[in-house]
Amino acid sequence: MRKLENKTAIVTGGSRGIGANICLSLAAEGAQVVVNYAGNAKAAAEVVDKIEAAGGRALAVQADVSQSAEVKKLFDFAEQQFGKVDILVNNAGVVHYKTIEETTDEEFDRVMRINTYGTFYGMREAASRMADNGRVINISSSAVRMMLPTYGPYCGTKGAVEQMTRSFAKEMGLRGITVNAVSPGPTETELFMDNPPEKIERMRNLAALGRLGRPDDMGPVIAFLASEDGGWITGQVVPVNGGTA
Numbered sequence: 001m002r003k004l005e006n007k008t009a010i011v012t013g014g015s016r017g018i019g020a021n022i023c024l025s026l027a028a029e030g031a032q033v034v035v036n037y038a039g040n041a042k043a044a045a046e047v048v049d050k051i052e053a054a055g056g057r058a059l060a061v062q063a064d065v066s067q068s069a070e071v072k073k074l075f076d077f078a079e080q081q082f083g084k085v086d087i088l089v090n091n092a093g094v095v096h097y098k099t100i101e102e103t104t105d106e107e108f109d110r111v112m113r114i115n116t117y118g119t120f121y122g123m124r125e126a127a128s129r130m131a132d133n134g135r136v137i138n139i140s141s142s143a144v145r146m147m148l149p150t151y152g153p154y155c156g157t158k159g160a161v162e163q164m165t166r167s168f169a170k171e172m173g174l175r176g177i178t179v180n181a182v183s184p185g186p187t188e189t190e191l192f193m194d195n196p197p198e199k200i201e202r203m204r205n206l207a208a209l210g211r212l213g214r215p216d217d218m219g220p221v222i223a224f225l226a227s228e229d230g231g232w233i234t235g236q237v238v239p240v241n242g243g244t245a
């Protein structure tokens with residue numbers, strides 16, 4: 001029996017990068033997956049196609065996680081289609097590399113709304129709507145543990161996610177629901193590979209294992225945390241970064 005048979009998962013930002021690999025990994029363990037995306041319907045449909053081609057079940061849903069009504073809609077959809085929500089992966093995120101001095105109100109608002117508010121809205125829906133013994137996994141970043149100029153606003157959004165993770169674990173634990181964060185290091189996705197080549201090289205050299213992360217380094221760890229085997233881990237931030245930080 002696969003580890004997530006009969007479980008329903010919502011993965012925000014499931015259309016590309018790390019989120020797409022999380023969708024594939026959860027589905028490979030038997031979960032039915034709601035693949036959320038913001039604007040890239042084609043990429044989300046490709047993830048669904050891959051899951052279906054492997055015999056799994058998945059549906060793509062557009063929703064902007066920075067809007068609470070849209071996150072509610074995501075849960076409504078999952079409940080209508082699959083009956084319940086057992087696993088929520090708050091993965092949708094954007095980066096912002098500017099000094100604090102250079103960052104405008106609008107830029108700070110955007111990165112906060114998607115990374116932090118989006119995660120908050122997901123957890124708030126999960127609080128009343130997630131099935132007992134469920135799993136919440138928030139995607140943070142190993143950059144939180146590093147002192148990197150131009151990462152202040154971004155790390156601020158993820159630091160807030162890590163703190164909410166700890167409190168929410170205490171709030172949900174008596175229903176058997178675990179709440180953890182996973183913090184990837186630099187990972188080969190569009191979000192990171194948009195950086196200048198010299199910065200990519202510098203980040204690669206920070207890893208003890210001497211390479212960048214790949215999306216498929218992440219999905220299996222999330223699938224483990226989502227499974228029964230991960231049931232005694234809660235309130236933790238799990239670095240998955242090849243020894244970068």
Ligand SMILES: NC(=O)c1ccc[n+]([C@@H]2O[C@H](COP(=O)([O-])OP(=O)(O)OC[C@H]3O[C@@H](n4cnc5c(N)ncnc54)[C@H](OP(=O)(O)O)[C@@H]3O)[C@@H](O)[C@H]2O)c1
Pocket residue numbers: 012013014015016017018019036037038039040041043063064065066091092093094095114139140141142143183184185186187188189190191192
């Ligand atoms: N890559 C890294 O080096 C790295 C390192 C540490 C942490 N992380 C974190 O890992 C997570 C995934 O990053 P990634 O590298 O996989 O990014 P990515 O390749 O740029 O993919 C981002 C995903 O988020 C979705 N998204 C963006 N804004 C959204 C919104 N408002 N509502 C719903 N979905 C939205 C995108 O949907 P569309 O396809 O529709 O645009 C896409 O599926 C993020 O939280 C990021 O901060 C990444």
